[in-house]
Amino acid sequence: MQRKIFGAFFIILLLGIFLTGFLNLSLIRSSHLRELENRLVTNGLLIEQFLREHDGEITEKELRRIAEEYGKRINARITLIDDRGAVLADTRAKEEEMENHAEREEVKAALEGNTGKAIRESVTVNEEMFYVAIPVSFQQSDLRVIRLAVNLRQIQQINRTLFYYIGISILVGLLASLMLAYRFIHKIMEPIRDMTEGTKKIANGGFDKRIEVSSDDEIGELADNFNHMAERLKVTIGQLSENNTKFKALLTSMKNPIVAVDNKHRLILLNPAAEELFQIRMEDTLGKHILEVVRNNVLDDHLKEIFENNLETQIEISTHEPEKILKIYSNPIKLEEDPNKIIGIVALIEDVTEIRRLEKMRSDFVANVSHELKTPLTSISGFVETLKSGAIDDEDTKQRFLDIIDIETERLTRLIDDILTLSEIENIQARMVRQAISTSDVLSEIGEIMRPIAANKEIELLTQIEANLPIITGNGDWFKQMLINLVDNAIKYTQNGGKVYLNAYQKYSNIIITVKDTGIGIPKKDIPRLFERFYRVDKARTRKVGGTGLGLAIVKHIVLSLNGRIKVNSDVGKGTEFIVVIPVK
CATH class of the missing domain: 1.20.5 (Single alpha-helices involved in coiled-coils or other helix-helix interfaces)
Incomplete structure (x- = not known):
């Protein structure tokens, strides 16, 4: 800034000095020309007076002599011109060699009766001249114009002298002014520099800075x-x-996501919970439209409705990226001084995906349990009514009906036991009960337990269990239940004469347990839903072999309680393989 002020001051000073010098030079030149003009006019009038006294007595030769004599006395060039513009006499040239002067500016003015003047370079003497022509009138003579001229060498010399002195004055005045200006500007700028430095420190957080x-x-x-x-x-x-x-x-x-948008639905605020929910960062999304972050037209329509009606509402929407069910409580953001003006919307979001999933699961579970219980109960009730109606007297019929009632009762017992087992596994408090499980011993024990069951169906149960597998922690009874369910399923769905393999080994920091059979297999389309409660690939066959539809759901929950994972490989007609991966730590 100091440079700008100094530069502006320098330019203004320079312009002022040069303008003053130029005006002075112009004024001196104009004054000198006026003085010269007055002197030439006076001399011209004196010449006119002399010639008028001798009107008719002076010849052309005498005119030339008078012009030369007077020209020397007044140190000026005198030219006498007739009414046609012809030169009658001249102090510097021969009149017969001079061209007609009727079109010369000053002569033309004089012939019209006015005093004429002009500055130009003389063609005759090749010098810049100042001309003054005065009109005259004689009865005996053709003389009509007396023109006097002087060269401007004197004025040029005066101008050069003035330029020299003015130049020295400008230089000295400029240097002195610049020195004073520099000191003055420096003194003015010093506190401004301090304030500039102070603003920098304040901008960087140093609010204690003072000037x-x-x-x-x-x-x-x-x-x-x-x-x-x-x-x-x-x-x-x-x-x-x-x-x-x-x-x-x-x-x-706050665990609940919070999102705020302005009147144009552009994001102005996200809390960490919202960032986690939508897998975005606030600095990357600020200023973006809400639909660029949450691609849901229902949400956008909801925001428009709030703006139009000043509503405080709650809605439930489904999003695709990510797949969530969100409950949104929204409130308009109003100015404190103008409550009627809405500047945005703040929304508190509650992720109810898991709640809705559990509600649906519970609803499906209740429906499935009701259906599963209703079938055997209906059978039992029907056979009891038949027995009451007189079939009890027929010994063969009675025994057959009682056997069926016994089978259905046993099926109900298994179903209730599986429901209770599943409920216990899902109980968080039950999951907290953990104990050391000797993996190799339990696997060997399961092999011995299930081998006779397989033999009853003429199925060969082959085990290959790595000795000294690492000990894992969890619920030992559940771990046994998981293995029994897998091996029992493999035996149930394998034809007579088939084989079932139970293998276990350690790989890296995981224990791998595989149960493989040569049974009927599972269609590819059914594998993703295999672990759902009450889901059956072949309902008729499942009931025939005594399945409740909860065995694999129990297996999956037990695997999850051990922080493991399970996957299935199967081909229809070739068999099925269940692979359980349990981390050692």
Whole structure:
């Protein structure tokens, strides 16, 4: 800024000095020309008076002599011209060699009765001349114009002298002015530089910076105002920082996602929970339209409805990226001083995906349990009614019906036992009960338990269990239940004469358990739903072999309780393989 002020001052000073010098030169030149003009007019009038006294007595030769004589006396060139513009006499040239002067500017004016004047370079003497022509009238003579001229060498010499002295004056005045200006500007700029430095420190967080200026002029007042502003700014920033810290802590501590948008549906706020929900970062999405983040037209329509009606509402929507069911409680953001003006919307989001999934699961579970219980109960009730109606007297019929009732009762017992087992596995408190499980011993024990059951169906159960497998922690009874369910399923769905393989080994930090059979297999389309409760690939066959539809659901929950995972490989007509991966740690 100092350079700009100094540069502007220099230019203004330079323009002022040069303008003053130019005006002075113009004024001196104009004054000199006026004085010269007056002198030439006076001399011309004297010549006219002399010639008028001798009107009719002077010959052309005498005119030439008079012109030369007077020209020497007044140190000027005298030219006498007739009414046609022809030169009658001239002090510098022979009149017969001179061209007609009727079109010369000053002569033309004089022939019209006015005093003419002009400045130009003379063709005759090749010098810049100042001409003055005065009109005259004689009765005995053709003389009509007396023209006097002097060269401007004197004025040019005066101008050069003036240029020299003015140049020296400009140079000295300019240097002195620049030195004074530099000191003055430097003194003015010093507190401004201090304030500039202070603003930099304040911008970087140094709110304790103050400006010390001793003057009581506008700069001093500005410094006092600056210090007052810095003090107020320090207090305000402190309050804003404290409020911002509390606000951030509040947003961070809230588990529910919070989203705020402006009137154009552009994001202005996301808390960490919302960032996690939508897998985005606030700095990457601020200013973007809400649909660029949450691609859901229902949400956008809901926001428009809030803006139009000033509503405080709640809705439930489904999103695809990510797949969630969200319950949104929205409120318009209103100005404190103008409650009728809405500047945006803040929405508190509750992820109810798991709640809705559990509700659906519970609803499906109740429906399935009701259906599964109703079938055997209906059978039992029907056979009891038949027996009451008289079939009890037929020994063969009675025994057959009682056997069926016994089978259905056993099926009900198994179903209730599986439901209770599944409920226990899903109980969080039950999952907390953990004990050391000797994996190799339990697997060998299961092999011995299930081998006779397989032999009854003429199925060969082959086990290959790695010795000294690592001990895992979990519910030992559940672990046995998982293995029994897998091996029992393999035996049930394998034809007589088939084989079932139970293998276990350690790979890296995992225990791998595989149960493979040579049975009927599972269609590819059914594998993704295999672990759903009450899902059966072939319902008729499942009931025939005594399945409840909960065995694999129990297996999956037990595997999850051990922090493991399970997958299935199967080909229809070739068999099925269940692979359980349990981490050692």
